[in-house]
Amino acid sequence: MRKVGIAxxxxxxxxxxxxxxxxxxxxxxxxxxxxxxxxxxxxxxDQVFVATMGAGMINRISGVASALxxxxxxxxxxxETVENGxxxxxxxxxxxxxxxxxGICDVVLVVGGExxxxxxxxxxxxxxxxxxxxEAEYQYGLTLPAFAGMFTRLYMDKYGVTEKDxxxxxxxxxxxxxxxxxAHIQLVPDLHAITEDEDAHVxxxxxxxxxxxxxVCPVSDGAAALVLCAMxxxxxxxxxxxxxxxxxxxxxxHVVAEREVPTDLLAVRLAAERAYRMAGLKPEDIDVxxxxxxxxxxxxxxxxxxGFFPRGEGHLAARRGDTRVGGKIPIxxxxxxxxxxxxxxxxxxxxxxxxxxxxxxxxGGRQVQGARNGLAVNFGGFGNNVVATILSRxxx
Amino acid sequence: xxxxxxxxxxxxxxQLHHPAYFICRQCGNRTFEAVPxxxxxxxxxxxxxxxxxxxxxxxxxxxxxxxxxxxxxxxxQIDSDYIAAGMxxxxxxxVVKEGVGKDYFGFIFKQAD
Amino acid sequence: xxxxxMEQSLxxxxxxxxxxxxxxxxxxxxxxxxxxxxxxxxxxxxxxAIKPMITVEKDFYDVVAARIYAELLGYYRYRVKDExxxxxxxxxxxxxxxxxxxxxxxVGMSYHTMTLKRGLRIGAQLFAAxxxxxxxxxxxxxxxxxxxxxxxxxxxxxxxxxxSRPEQWHELGGVPTFVLTKALWEKHKANKCTxxxxxxxxxxxxxxxxxxx
Numbered sequence: 001m002r003k004v005g006i007a008x009x010x011x012x013x014x015x016x017x018x019x020x021x022x023x024x025x026x027x028x029x030x031x032x033x034x035x036x037x038x039x040x041x042x043x044x045x046d047q048v049f050v051a052t053m054g055a056g057m058i059n060r061i062s063g064v065a066s067a068l069x070x071x072x073x074x075x076x077x078x079x080e081t082v083e084n085g086x087x088x089x090x091x092x093x094x095x096x097x098x099x100x101x102x103g104i105c106d107v108v109l110v111v112g113g114e115x116x117x118x119x120x121x122x123x124x125x126x127x128x129x130x131x132x133x134x135e136a137e138y139q140y141g142l143t144l145p146a147f148a149g150m151f152t153r154l155y156m157d158k159y160g161v162t163e164k165d166x167x168x169x170x171x172x173x174x175x176x177x178x179x180x181x182x183a184h185i186q187l188v189p190d191l192h193a194i195t196e197d198e199d200a201h202v203x204x205x206x207x208x209x210x211x212x213x214x215x216v217c218p219v220s221d222g223a224a225a226l227v228l229c230a231m232x233x234x235x236x237x238x239x240x241x242x243x244x245x246x247x248x249x250x251x252x253x254h255v256v257a258e259r260e261v262p263t264d265l266l267a268v269r270l271a272a273e274r275a276y277r278m279a280g281l282k283p284e285d286i287d288v289x290x291x292x293x294x295x296x297x298x299x300x301x302x303x304x305x306x307g308f309f310p311r312g313e314g315h316l317a318a319r320r321g322d323t324r325v326g327g328k329i330p331i332x333x334x335x336x337x338x339x340x341x342x343x344x345x346x347x348x349x350x351x352x353x354x355x356x357x358x359x360x361x362x363x364g365g366r367q368v369q370g371a372r373n374g375l376a377v378n379f380g381g382f383g384n385n386v387v388a389t390i391l392s393r394x395x396x
Numbered sequence: 397x398x399x400x401x402x403x404x405x406x407x408x409x410x411q412l413h414h415p416a417y418f419i420c421r422q423c424g425n426r427t428f429e430a431v432p433x434x435x436x437x438x439x440x441x442x443x444x445x446x447x448x449x450x451x452x453x454x455x456x457x458x459x460x461x462x463x464x465x466x467x468x469x470x471x472x473q474i475d476s477d478y479i480a481a482g483m484x485x486x487x488x489x490x491v492v493k494e495g496v497g498k499d500y501f502g503f504i505f506k507q508a509d
Numbered sequence: 510x511x512x513x514x515m516e517q518s519l520x521x522x523x524x525x526x527x528x529x530x531x532x533x534x535x536x537x538x539x540x541x542x543x544x545x546x547x548x549x550x551x552x553x554x555x556x557x558a559i560k561p562m563i564t565v566e567k568d569f570y571d572v573v574a575a576r577i578y579a580e581l582l583g584y585y586r587y588r589v590k591d592e593x594x595x596x597x598x599x600x601x602x603x604x605x606x607x608x609x610x611x612x613x614x615x616v617g618m619s620y621h622t623m624t625l626k627r628g629l630r631i632g633a634q635l636f637a638a639x640x641x642x643x644x645x646x647x648x649x650x651x652x653x654x655x656x657x658x659x660x661x662x663x664x665x666x667x668x669x670x671x672x673s674r675p676e677q678w679h680e681l682g683g684v685p686t687f688v689l690t691k692a693l694w695e696k697h698k699a700n701k702c703t704x705x706x707x708x709x710x711x712x713x714x715x716x717x718x719x720x721x722x
Contacts, residue, residue, distance in 0.1 A: 120660055126449035136415040137471055139500040140492045141445075141452050146459050149443030157481065187628055190539025197535045202634075202703035204537060209444045214537065255415065257461045257469040262440060448667075455668050455697075 001101040003231035005241025006391070008036025009353045014184040014222035014341030016117055021059045024223045025050065025068055025113045028346075032225035033072075037238045038107065040073050045227075046105035047078040051092035051112035052345035053085055057127055059115055068111065078105075085131045086294065087380030088112060089224070089348020090387035094247050096228045106230050112350065113223030114343035124219050128344070131381045133255045145216060147256050147382040148295035149208030154263050155297055156210060159312035166215045166296040167195045167204075169318050170338055173293065176325065177335025179365030180354075184220045184341030215296040220341030224350040242356050245373070246281065246390035248274025256382050265298075267386040268305040268377060275375070275388040276307075283307030286390075287371040288358045289329060290351035292379035293336040299323075302377050303331060306388070325366050333358060333366040348378035352389055359393040399489050399501040403468055404428040414468050433470075436508055437462035437485045442474060451493065462487070462505055472503030484508040521590035524611060529595055529642045531713055532704035536629045542597045542604055543708055543716035544638045552585035554719045555596060558603045558625060569657040570623075576681070577621045580608055592620075595642065597635050601718040605631045607639040609652070617643035617652035618680050622661075625722050636665065637702040644694045652689045655679045669697050 010031025017024050030040060038044050050065040061067070065079035084091040089112035096108040116124045129143045155161050171191050177183035194204040194214045204212045234241050250270035253259055260266070276282060283306060291306065293299035300314035308329050309317045322328040334340045334354035337347060355374035357363055363371075376389045403414040408425035414433055419426060442460035458474040462485055473492055474485070485505040492502035510516065531545035547555060559581070562574035583589035592610040596603060604626035609619040619639060624632040643649045654671065656662030665671065671687035679686040708716070 120450075120663075121447070122450040122663075125447060126451065129449050133415060135502075140459065140471060140473055140502050141448055141457060142459055142471055143445065143447075143449055145447065146443055146445045149445065150441040150459070150461060153443065153481070154441045185628075187538060189537045190535075193535045193539045194537050198705060199535045199703040202637075202701060203535065203630075205446065205700060206444065207447050209446075211443075255471075257471045262461070446668075453667055455670055 002103060003243060004097050004100045004228055005231045005234060005243045006226050006352070006356050007229045007234075007237040007239070007241040008032040008034070008038065008227035009356050010035060010225035011182045011350060011353050012223050013182045014220045014343060014346070017115060017221035021055060021061055021113065021115045022064070022067055022071055024115060024221065025064070025111045026071055028113065028223035028225040029068065029072055029109060029111045032109065032227050036227040036229070038227060042073065042075055045074050045077045045107050045109045047096070047099050047108045048074065049092040049096050049108065049110045050079070050081045051088035051110065051349060052081060052114055053083055053088050054114055054116060054127060054344065055081070057130070058119055074109070084385055084387070085380040086292070086342070086344045087348055087378040087385055087387050088345040089350065090352070090376065090378035090389055091249075091348065093226065093228070093244075093348060093352055093389055094249060094387055096226070097244050097247055100228055100230050106233055108228045109225065110228065110349055111223060111225040112346040112348060114345045115221045116219050116343060117221050121219060136255045136257070143208075144382055145208040145211065145295070148297060149211045151263070151301075152211050152295070152297040155301065158263050159315070161297070161300060161315040163210060163212065164195050165300070165315040165318060166211070167191055169293070169296045169299050169323070170214050172318070172324055173332050173336040173338040176333050176366050177339030180335050180340060183335040183339050184218055184222070185335070185339045189214055211295055211297070217294050217337040217342040220343045222341060222343040222346050222350075224346045224353050226349055226352055226356075239360070240394070242359050243392050243394055244389065245392040246275040246277070246279025248272060248276070248278065248388045250274070250386055252384045254381070254384050263301075265301050265305045265383045265386070267383055268302050268379070268388075271386040271388040272306040272375070272377065275390045279390040279392065281373060281390060285373050286329065286375045288333060288355065288368040288374045289331050290334060290336070290354050290374070290376040291331055292347070292377055293332060293338050294342055294379070296338060298379060299331060299336065302379070306375060306377060325368060330368045333363060333368060348376070348387065351376035351378060352391065355391045359391055401433045401487070401489055401503060402430040403433040403466070405431050412466055412468055414470055433464065433468065434487055435464065437464045437487055437505065439474075439479070439481055439483050439485055439505070440469065441481055442479050460505060470503055472505050474505045476505070476507040478507060520587040524591050526591060526593065526611065527646050529593065529646060530706055531708040531716070532638070532706045533708050533712060534634055534704045536599070536631070538629060540599045541712070542599050542631065542634065543712055544595055544597050544635065544704065545708070545713065545716050547594050547596050547719070549585055551719055552581050552594070554721070555594065555603065555606060556581055558721050559606070559623065562623065568660070572657050573621055573623055577606070577608065577623055580620050593642065595635065595638055596719065597631055598716045598719065599626060601715040602626070602720045602722050604722070605635050607635040609639055609643070611647060611649070612653070615650045617647065617649045619652050619654040620681070632661070633701070634703075637698070638704070640689060640694055641698070641702050644691055650691050653677060653679050654687050654689060655681050655684045657684070668701070669693055
């Protein structure tokens, strides 16, 4: 199998986007193509993958990938839309990797995007909930936050995680986002104001007890893009591509109540193990990580299942500052889903964009010094389909 | 007639399933018979959700994951002022979502006597 | 202006209203917002803050701003009975306002809520302060509420479990009336209404500067 690398990255500012869905995807796409020095002309790209969960349901568009190829003047490139819930982005990266590694493609464009703010908050919540089991979960009015709340309660009871631990992580992510111009939220909440202050219970109310408003990511629009290429044609590109060293994926039960161990995220563990094995790396080798913190409890749990900390100690590491920039293993230097935002289809791609920027040394005020290996974990459903991606900077 | 909730018992090995699946998780068989899923359950975890999706007009709803005595774990709404992990519940069946033209029935757990 | 008999006859008689005691709330950003009741002489300042919104179509800002402008101007020129206006300020800068009036001893007529400093859910805090004024200080039994923005209003409708009373006409007209009763206020206020009193003289002096955003 050929070695695969990332030659270009693109990323819109997450938050509110004006214009059409296709325009939003195109902005990210051309930024990545320009970054890779690739012309928007027929034949320059072999395959386009578009990652999106809602284009059909929310924006009433289907065949998005085909439409994107045409508007970018890339015909007759092959094209497909990839849907894996919130893990659509990482799945699209995985398929792009396979297309290049197999020898079928030399250059593949991946664009992830979501435009959720065209509908109300209730409709967005409902739309995201459709990934739950129709009879056993969705029809009850259960939502992703509901399961995150129940998971948080189990974690708090079993491991002693506190509400303040989650707030500490949220504040860290917001501080990181202040150094990331594409992040949705450019405001750092005050730790005391959202936890212990007399007004905190009203200012930071419960969303899904015991999760509070500032433990949950915002609703965002945005797109991110990557150009994957074969490493054996790397000299065609202006800079040395960052290698995709490992990919792993695993599924778990659809119905959350059927998980064997309710506090385990088995699919995360298996996906990460497979990615490490393929990359020939261990958790200790990872210098920077983007972990899917749609709910801050997930940053804790995923950091443990990915092997960074022993079970039940992820929150202790956060308290110590181990996951800050400059700490033992910086997590979510981009601001994470919490502060960077979470346009569902874009997230998996956005996480990889951040890793590329870190490994290239383009992290600015959030740069992890000397970062060589990065891990991204993209969490689909409530953990029933997880994709892990490892990137490595090759030495000259 | 009051609606009932069912578990699905594999006709070959007897393994219980809820909800219904195409293939038996224990032996790979493809036929099942419906058996009532009811009675006492233990609450494993719960939450009160304040941001409900489209179609729900209440300020909040309590949800939980409960384990029946036969080992099956299910999600449901909870109708009880007092809620604590580990408490004993009785499963009732009620309208969990009002639809257009039809209502959706599911587990509503109440505190066991 | 000269207050002659004609002018006097056009001014509604004023019911004595307990003034709203100022309070301050610590926002999520760590900043403190002071909520205080303005006097008539402050109205022109607040009007200036509201004015730019009159042309913003998004989220019904234009309708709401135009109506608030008229309501506050009416209060300023003594043409509305028993109206009040509470303003939220952060470091003296106007962050939002709420207004309404007493219909009679028992019933409050909620007018509007406008947020100028976005991202910190200030509107929700000011709305709660308004209800706090009607129930906890003016001693009323219910407040009638209507709204222009479907999204903003639906949230309050659900969160406060407002009673639907479509047959009751609201002064602002047109849309169905919803009612917050004392019982509902008592049920929800712990989760909705917060803030500390008293506000220090220094903080209050800053708040009264009413700096335009």
